[in-house]
Amino acid sequence: MSERTQLHPGTPIKIAILAMGGQGGGVLADWLVDMAEHAHWWAQTTSVPGVAQRTGATIYYVELLPESDVAAAGRQPALALMPTPGDVDLVVSAELMEAGRAMQRELVSPERTVFITSSHRSYAVGEKSAPGNGISDPNKVIEAGRECAKRFMCFDLQALADKAGSVISASLFGAIAGSGALPFTREDFEETIRRGGLGVENSLKAFANGFEAAHNAPEQAELLDLTRPMPEVPTSAKHASINKLLDSIRQDFPEVAQPMLVAGLRRTIDFQDVAYGRQYLATLKELNQLEAQHGGADKQWSLTVAAARYVAVAMAYDDVIRVADLKTRGERFARVQKEIGVKEGQLIYTTEYMHPQLDEVCGTMPAPLGKWILNSAGMRRVIEPFCRKGRFMQTGTLSGFLLLYSLSGMRRFRRSTLRHQIERKSLDAWLDLVRKTLPIDHDLAVEIVECRRLVKGYSDTHVRGSSKYLKLLDAAQHLSGKPEAAQKLRQLRDAALADAEGKQLDAMLQQDRLALA
Template identity: 70%
Template sequence: MTTTQLHDVTPIKIAILAMGGQGGGVLADWIVDMAEHAGWWAQTTSVPGVAQRTGATIYYLELLPEEAVKAAGRQPALALMPTPGDVDLIVASELMEGGRAIQRGLVTPDRSTLIASSHRSYAIGEKSAPGNGIADPNKVIEAGRTAAKRFMCFDLQSLAEQAGSVISASLFGAIAGSGTLPFSRADYEATIERSGKGVKPSLKAFALGFDAAQGAPDFPDFIDTTRPVPAVPQTAANARVKQLLDDIRTNFAPAAQPMLVAGLRRTLEFQDLAYGKEYLEHMRGIHALDKQYGGDAKQWALTSAAARYVAVAMAYDDVIRVADLKTREARFERVREEVLAKPDQLVYTTEYMHPRLEEICGTMPSFLGQAIENSPKLCKWLEPMFRKGRFLQSGTLTGFLMLYGLAGMRRFRRSTLRHKIEMRGFHEWLNLITQVAPGNYELAVEIVNCRRLVKGYSDTHARGTSKYQKLVQAARNLIGKPDAASRLKQLRDAALADDKGTQLNKLLAQGDAAAA
């Protein structure tokens, strides 16, 4: 392990980047307390981000030994903010915060030690992106290996959870284990003990972080982001579900079987056994089409893509499904884990609900919902009732029963207006795939993949559906053209690039101009 030697007459400069609720302030206070008890001068300031996950708080610390102060003959003037290229130690509570520190120029190869947890807490932009907005963690690893003098990166969040503590304690241990600061392990541990809060789990997390840092190389390896392909389960709790699994194993290409299992699980969870059988019947037709037009030589691309998006199309996000997801035991447990609730603590989750008139009509029998939507007078009278969102505590008896009752409407879903609308669009999509595949296999696959735009509910669903419909019309216009598949893929990528569809509209306009 390499130990960083810091100058003994200038301040040690430390930047901590942490999201809201991760204890960045606690970590900064611990370092100040430790330094002051060792006879050092210490100062900390903080610059808060925009919100808990759209911007991290930067805590900046400067530490100066008493000997340097005496030599200067006056009190030190310590800086309030970090200066790019002038920071000795950078601590990031999450991998992408380490990347932002590199972008800001805080990390330099001649002096900086960068300590970052390798776990991810996805940013708002990553979670709300129309496509896959998750940033590549290895780009940060690559940048850190170039930008830092030392770069230590491992999962400090999991170490904290293992100890029943929070990440600030394991980060404190990693700082100690890195040997970057001129303090002993006993100094660090005494600081935690003086805090008087959660001392035992904090010391355990500290020890785990310390040991991990002691054994860490100066530069981390790249993170393996691949996922193992699951096998088709050999058995199931329900004998009829096992028959469906056996059907997948026997009658479908092995390359498509893992996604078929995922699709079957989703449709069963969404509705019932009959709906799962219906999903497999749709897939049986697509698999036969795939086999007829060369799917074996093309790794069954059509079946594999359809296995995913047929399930997504059948298990759409309606009000009933949202209520179902919000009342599941697993969700309550996950919320408790995220807020680190103790067994004797009560946790109440406040849900923000904003169903539009369209969602209300969608849960009604199709004839009634259609009648309301077709009546301008009724719509004008009813719409003001649904202009504002509502807050609902799903953990209270009243709130839970309201959502639970709404989730129980699943048995009536097939008769609702929303189901009628979704299935009409679904069958039009399947018919287009069947029409295109004989003449252009690749274009048929791209048409299948266009379905990824239709997701969510309310405004999100409306925006995605609008762009999807534009892509379907474009696909119809591209039939018979030699570059049809690549052109549709280009349009789909543009549709996924932004919420408003600006890039898609631009490309479509260019295509119309060229055709004219």
């Protein structure tokens, strides 16, 4: 028994497990109950489900009481059905932000709680749908865990489970054993897994990984390294045409911009073809030469670096063809199967929710035809009723897959579509403004490039982002030549990214009298 385990006669050990759907919180709770009962303890588990997978995890609550205490009391125990704030011995979280929720609920206390959490993230809907970077800072949770718990352990238990070819419930079980928070031996834990009879070998490997991580955990949980290394410039590629483009990156561009240029080249080639990647580099080369004429070296080539990213984003826009391509890729099916733990011999069918709008449908057509339909009131009346409701499609079936696969094959005709003409016109207007501004105000030109981050996604998301983006470009033209123009445009962009509706941006534009008529 670990020195950290403290039993109070007549008082059960109280355990709270926070896990989302699919993370095996119920399995973990059942393992704890099974282990305790085989050791002749009284055990009970209950669960309090969250509203949804990412608006609140299910809380599994376990109470364990030695048989000797029950015998001494002379009656069967009355165990609680849910955790009480400040009265939990062990809190286990299968994901880092759920650890934050546990502390918000005051389940963790510095006087008694051993707190174990995985450091990996499953992003909330609000984080993924934010106009800007909505990802919460995970280190704030770790810092709070250091303060709130008697002992706090945090490491990537999902990675340890993946390494063993198992699921996170097994590595969490191992971390509990390695922490010494419960008065059971390692053999007790391992025999529990063996009694389960499913995936025993891999589960035991994941258990061992979690055990070692917790047993050797530092007294203070370490903060996560949030830096993202830039991609390296490859020395060669499989195709000679791509080798020439890589040579161009190394020879024609400053070193500081090369990693982002490699990322942009990969994106544009993946989106369309090698010729499209060549067009991307030609655009960047022209911008880099212009920046060189206006103090680019003194500014650490900030415009070229920013443009390397956002020109690629603008050229590789999200259209129906792109969505169909991504949804029918083999690696996507493999990733989904891995995430849900599909076993050999099992079949999985992924149901896609598709809701293309009339503009998106016409965008895949040849430009003259698409324009004619959009400008024809009669044709709109005929087609729009079919675009009012979403469609559910199973990409695992032959008919569903072939439909999307055929759509993805239309990328060979993409340059002739209405959507490509629209995007090309938008790209040219944006770059013209950058070229016009650069000789006047280098910093403002960089901020104009950064404004492109507002344009993303498709359907309503694309419409909202594009609307705010156009307002920022109009504001940039008004700001050109004025003091602190770059700082002001940055503030406006931050306001645009702060909320999806753009209310903060509109308020600032109205205040500064920069709103469009």
